[in-house]
Amino acid sequence: MAEKWKFLKLRSLEIGYTLPFQFSRKINLEKVRIFANGTNLFSLDHMDGFTDPETMSGYPALRTISFGLSIQL
Secondary structure: OOOOOOEEEEEEEEEEEEOOHHHHHHOOOOEEEEEEEEEEEEEEEOOOOOOOOOOOOOOOOOOEEEEEEEEEO
């Protein structure tokens, strides 16, 4: 029988949307992009004694979520 998985983690993710060119030109900009990114968003483990095997120091990995806007004039 196959061994059960021990650890699954979503370390980083970025999603974004670039506005259509027609809309960007109406507001006198070359390019407009809206985005969100995050690190250490999700983890599952079946290990005894650890919540995250990548942080054996005892301190949990920080979860970070950022939002941004990128503009080209």
